[in-house]
Structures are given as C-alpha cells and as structure tokens.
Amino acid sequence: MSEPLRRDHMTTEEWLAWAEADADTRGLPELKPLLAALAAAQRRLRAADWNQDAPRGSAPPGEAAARPDAPESRP
Amino acid sequence: MNGPLHFLAITELAPLIAAGHVSSVDLTEACLAEIAAHNEALRAFITVTADEALAQARERDAEIAAGTCRGPLHGIPVSLKDLIDQRGVPTTAASRVRDGHIAAVDAPVTARLREAGAVLVGKTNLHEFAFGTTSDDSAYGAVRNPHDQTRSPGGSSGGSAVAILTGMSVASIGTDTGGSIRIPSAACGAVGLKPTYGELPTDGVVPLSPSLDHVGPLARSVADAWLLYLVMRGDAPGPGASWADARRVSGLRLGVPRPYVHDILDDEVRGRFAESLAWLRQAGAKTVDVTIPHASDTAAIYQHLSLPEAAAYHAASIDAHPERYTPNVRLRIEMGRYVLAEDVARAERGRDVLRADVDRALADVDALVLPTLPIPAPPIGAPTVEVSGQTESVRTLMLRLTQIFNVTGHPAISIPCGSTSDGLTCGFQIVGRRHDTEALLAVAAACEPRVGP
Numbered sequence: 001m002s003e004p005l006r007r008d009h010m011t012t013e014e015w016l017a018w019a020e021a022d023a024d025t026r027g028l029p030e031l032k033p034l035l036a037a038l039a040a041a042q043r044r045l046r047a048a049d050w051n052q053d054a055p056r057g058s059a060p061p062g063e064a065a066a067r068p069d070a071p072e073s074r075p
Numbered sequence: 076m077n078g079p080l081h082f083l084a085i086t087e088l089a090p091l092i093a094a095g096h097v098s099s100v101d102l103t104e105a106c107l108a109e110i111a112a113h114n115e116a117l118r119a120f121i122t123v124t125a126d127e128a129l130a131q132a133r134e135r136d137a138e139i140a141a142g143t144c145r146g147p148l149h150g151i152p153v154s155l156k157d158l159i160d161q162r163g164v165p166t167t168a169a170s171r172v173r174d175g176h177i178a179a180v181d182a183p184v185t186a187r188l189r190e191a192g193a194v195l196v197g198k199t200n201l202h203e204f205a206f207g208t209t210s211d212d213s214a215y216g217a218v219r220n221p222h223d224q225t226r227s228p229g230g231s232s233g234g235s236a237v238a239i240l241t242g243m244s245v246a247s248i249g250t251d252t253g254g255s256i257r258i259p260s261a262a263c264g265a266v267g268l269k270p271t272y273g274e275l276p277t278d279g280v281v282p283l284s285p286s287l288d289h290v291g292p293l294a295r296s297v298a299d300a301w302l303l304y305l306v307m308r309g310d311a312p313g314p315g316a317s318w319a320d321a322r323r324v325s326g327l328r329l330g331v332p333r334p335y336v337h338d339i340l341d342d343e344v345r346g347r348f349a350e351s352l353a354w355l356r357q358a359g360a361k362t363v364d365v366t367i368p369h370a371s372d373t374a375a376i377y378q379h380l381s382l383p384e385a386a387a388y389h390a391a392s393i394d395a396h397p398e399r400y401t402p403n404v405r406l407r408i409e410m411g412r413y414v415l416a417e418d419v420a421r422a423e424r425g426r427d428v429l430r431a432d433v434d435r436a437l438a439d440v441d442a443l444v445l446p447t448l449p450i451p452a453p454p455i456g457a458p459t460v461e462v463s464g465q466t467e468s469v470r471t472l473m474l475r476l477t478q479i480f481n482v483t484g485h486p487a488i489s490i491p492c493g494s495t496s497d498g499l500t501c502g503f504q505i506v507g508r509r510h511d512t513e514a515l516l517a518v519a520a521a522c523e524p525r526v527g528p
Contacts, residue, residue, distance in 0.1 A: 010415070019413045030402075034410050038382075042418055044375040050428045051421045 012043050081105040081152070081242045085299040086319070088245065089147035093314060095139050099132035099150030102245075103194050106152040109242040110197070116224065118216045119237040121157045121167050123197040128152065131194045138192075144314040147302055149192035154244035156232050157198035158205055159290070160279040161185050168281045169203045169213035171399040172392050182279025184248060184290055184307040191311040196244050199234030203404045205250055205283045206385060207231055208258055208473035209453065212401040217455050220263060222498050226452040229262030229473065231255040235293045236263035246294045246303055252283045253377060254447075254477025256291045257489035261447035261502025264491045266523075267293045268300045270512045272484030275307050284384035287377075287481040297321075297490060297520040304512065321520035322441070325359030329518075330440035335370040336476060339463050341450045343495040348446045351492045351503050351526035358525050365436040365443065369428050373479040374471065376429065379414055379422035380482065386411025430483040430509075437485075437508050442518045447489040447502030449475055476504065486512040488519045492526040 010018065016039040023031040045051070080088065081102055091097040107125050114120050135150035157167050160178035162185075167173045181189060189195065200218045202210045210218035210233025218233035220226040221240050228237050232249030236259035239247055249256040251269040260267025268291045275290040282288055292303035298319035305311060305318055312318045331352065337345070352362055389408045397405055436443055453460050453469045460469055480487040485506050492503035503526045507515025 009417070015413075015415065022413075023409075028406070028409060031406055031409055034406055035413060038378065038410055038413065041375040041378045042415075044372060045379060045418055045421050045425065048369070048372050048375070048421075048425060048428075050369065051424055 012039050012046065015039065015042065079105065079242065081109065081245065083245070084296045085147060085151050085245060085294070085302055086296065088151060089149070092139065092150045093144045099135040099194055100129065102150065103128050103132040103152050103196065106196055106242060106244055113241055113243070117219045117221060117237050117241065118200050118213075119218060119234040119241070119243055120154070120197045121169065121200050121215045121234070122165055124161070124164055124195060128194050128196045135192055135194065145190075145192035146311050146313050146316070148188065148306055148311070149314075151193055151246065152196045152244045153188060153193040154196050154199050154235060154238045154247040155185060156201055156235050156247065156249045158201060158250055158281045159185060159248060161195055161198065164198060166281060167198070167214070168205070169201045169215055170401075171214045172396060174399075178279070180279070183276040185279065187307050187309060187311070188248070188303075191306045199232070199238055199247060201234055202231035203401050204281065204389075205231040205252060205255055206404045206407055208254065208470055209455070210234065210259070211456055212403050214401065219455065220452050222263070222500065223452070225454055226499065227262065227455050229259035229448070229452060232293060233259045236260055236265045236267070239263075239265050239293055239295060246292060246299055248303070248307070249291060249293050250280060250283075251289045251291055251481065252287045252381065253474045253481050256289075256293060257447050257477050257487060257502065257504060258473055260293055260489040262452040262500065264494075264500035265293050266295065266297055266300045266488065266490050267291065268304055268488045268516070269480065269486060270304055271486045271509050272481075274512060275304070282388055284381040286384060287381055289481065297488070297516060297523045300488065301513075301516045301520070304516070319520055320517055322517045324355060324521045324525060327355070327360040327518060327521060328440040329355065329360055329362045330365035330436055330443045331362050332365050332367050332370070332436060332443060332445055334366055336445045339449050339465070339467065339472070339475065340446060341462050344446050344449060344451065344501050347493040347495075347501040348503065352444070354525045355522060362444075363440060365440065367429070367432045367436050367479070369425070369432050370479060372425055373429060373482060374474070376422045376425035377474070377478045377482055379418050380426065382407070382411035383414045383419055384411070426482050429479060433479070433483045433485055433506070434509070437506070442515060443506040445476055445504050445506070447476060447504040448473060451495050451497070451499035451501065480506055485509050486515045488515060490519055490523050490526060
C-alpha cells in the first residue's frame, strides 16, 4: 500500500477514500467500483444487529442481555 | 436402462462391470470419444489423461477377469476439477500462474478414488482459481453450457457439471467455497453435494478460502453422489454393498425459509420450486415455514471472510506475476488486500450468528429446502441480469442462496427439479444438520424422484 494505514478506527467513508486513493497510486483504477461495493458490504457488516457497531437497541429481543458484545457491555 | 452405457449412473453400471458384462475399457473409450467430439466447443476439460485412463481401465478389467472387484466404483470413469492434484498431471487451476506445475502425489481424495477403482479420465475446466461463479474467466477459455452454448454452465466447477451431462465422465469431483459444486449442478442439471465443512480432506487441493472450502462430488444421482462421498471420506463400500438408504417421503418434515430466499427469484425458478414442494406434499411430506433471521447479512460476512483469505494465498504470486491472472480474478484478489482486520473479526462473529440461525431453523425439521439458484444459467460474460423487475449482479445472484451454507458449514445438496421454457435447468437445494451428511443424503434420495421433471 502506498500510504500507511491509520491505526485509529476509520469510518467506511474514510476507509473507501483511502482505498480508492491507494488503488489510483498503484495503477489499479479499475479496482474502485469493486472497492465501492466492498464499502457497501462493510457498512452492512458494521450495522448488523449482532456486532458492537450496531445502533443501540437493535439486537433481537431476548438476545441482547445474554451476549458479551451486547450494547450494555461495549467498551 | 436407457441410452448409451456411458450415460448411465454408477449404480446401474457397477453390477454390469462386476459381472463382466461391461468392460471398463469400453466405458472409458466411450467417454474419451465424447471428449474428443465435444470438448473443443464446450471446453469442459483442460487436460485429458487418455493413455493413463485406458491403462487403468485395462487393469480394472483384468482384475474382474481374475475375480476381483474393488467395489461399486470399480472401472468407472471419473474426472477431477483441475484444482485437485493427480500425481504426474498438471494442476492448472485454470490459470497461467500455474504454468509448469505437475502434481508430485495424489491429493488424499484422489488417492481414495483411485484405490476404490475409479478410472481418472482428466482434469476439468473451472473459473480461474475457483474465484467465480460462471466459469467465464479461465485461461483455457470459458466453459459453455450444453443446454445453450451462449450460456454459462455455472461455476466454479463448470467443466465438471458439463462432463457429467455430456458423457465425458460418469461422475466428477469439484470444490465448493460459495456454491461452486451446487451452482453448476443446478445450471446444468446434475446432482452436486457439499458435505459438512471439514469432512473431506482438502490437502492437495488449491485453496481459495480455507475456512470456506469444501470438496464434494457432482453426479447423475443422489446414490452416486453418496457413493463418491463415502469413498472420499475413506469409507468405500465393498463389492455388492448397498449404501443409499433413502428415507420415506411420507412423514418428512421440510423447512422452507421464505424471507430473503424468496425475495429475488426468477418467475420460472419460483414456479419449478413451488411445483416440487407441491409434489412432495402430495407424497406425504410436511412443509413448514422457517426463518433464517440474519440471512440478508450473508454476503457482507462472506466477502469479509473469503477475500482476505484469497489475498493471503495469492500475495506472493500476484505481486510477482499480476499479468498471468485473468483481469477480473486479479481484481477480486486485490480487493482482499483492503479488508480491515477489525471487519474480519466482525465477520467471524457474523459466522457464529448465521450458524446458530441455521441450526435453529433445522431444529424441528429434517431438512431445509430452497432453490439452489435464483435464476437460470446466465449468458456467458453478462455482468448483470434482470430479475424480479430489477437489474442485479450475476455474481451476487449466483451466490445468493448457496454461500450461507459455506459460511455455516452445513451440508447441502442440489438436485435437478425441472427446466424453464427455454430448456435451462433448475436446482432444488436441500440442507441438513452439521456433521450428519448421510441424513441429508437420505432425505435427498427420498425427494429425488418427486422433484424431477
């Protein structure tokens, strides 16, 4: 990769901007539509109700309290 | 029995070979003649091992003449997807990256097939490195669907499905990372089994994504697939043994997941699936609606697992020889280098969630049933197709109903369930409990005569 990857959390938008710029630098501009599709998948993954990025209260009823990564126990 | 001998199922051929009524040499020559006649157009095979196959066939015939039969696979012509090692033969993975490779030893599954008496006729074409669902992107040319040569046979094990359908081999061995056995089986009209994750060894098989990769058979019947599965598992049935113990349809409980699964379906695919369910109900099966609550998260989870694993395997060679990859496959491998570790961790969590979802959906039924593909075989090279009034990505559609069971590891099989008005085949997918692939096969054997054309 042409630029160092940030060590702090990147939003999907920040990640996509970095990835597209890197693809250009590497001479792979045709990669950009695929990276945009991957960004959509990343958004979906991060918004899923079963992970730590999910909006509070979105877990299925009855599951949130039993899960170690439920909203209440997030760092 | 109808038609030429090399179009029969293994279960039909085995007693004829054991009794000396059919010679393995004649059967092998018939398959090699089909390859000679049709491979230029269909591109099903990359390497044909004619001399070695005929030598094996002569040995098998001599054994029969001497009173020795190894079992039901004795003398049967079988092909291998060109991702699986066969000693002394190139494993190309349909890629110029592998130019010059010759396998030093058999993969364990190959060795078990050979020991059981199979005659290895050659290595079948595929989507390069199994990294695609259409078998379009191959260094050896796009594989063509025998039902309509302007259409894809599905992939990535496209050559294997074509080989079975056209009599080039009686059965074939493929691999399945997101549906690559079941997709071409549905698109060509074959039976394709993905066993439970981890049951069959993947050593000696070029990996795509090791946490999702499976080896399995493509065959002309559930009983044939069952036999090949047992042989590759290391439990080859002996001569005269029976192994395909079908359940009765009456009393079967089949779970039908509708949300997500039925959201995007070609009208004719939907029709064939509905007819199949009706015939099964008429025969006494009970169908109940079930849900897989997080099914719509599957593609996001799958990509974040499969892409970085593929990128890791190809890291050195794609830096050294990027021009040797087909352009689309090269780009998909490059994508994997951009996946963040924290997103892989999220996807691993998603895998656990999906696995629990499917386990729950199976809790009160014998199996889940759903279409294998939401569309019939797409035109070769088409990036998108119209379905349900929308333009959708072919790759996304082809993986839509199969990849979830690679993520979760549940065994799944596709059996033919009729054709569209254009003569393109449809697949009926049946999914069983993890670590009980034989129970799934027993359900599939029961359903097989009820859902066909």
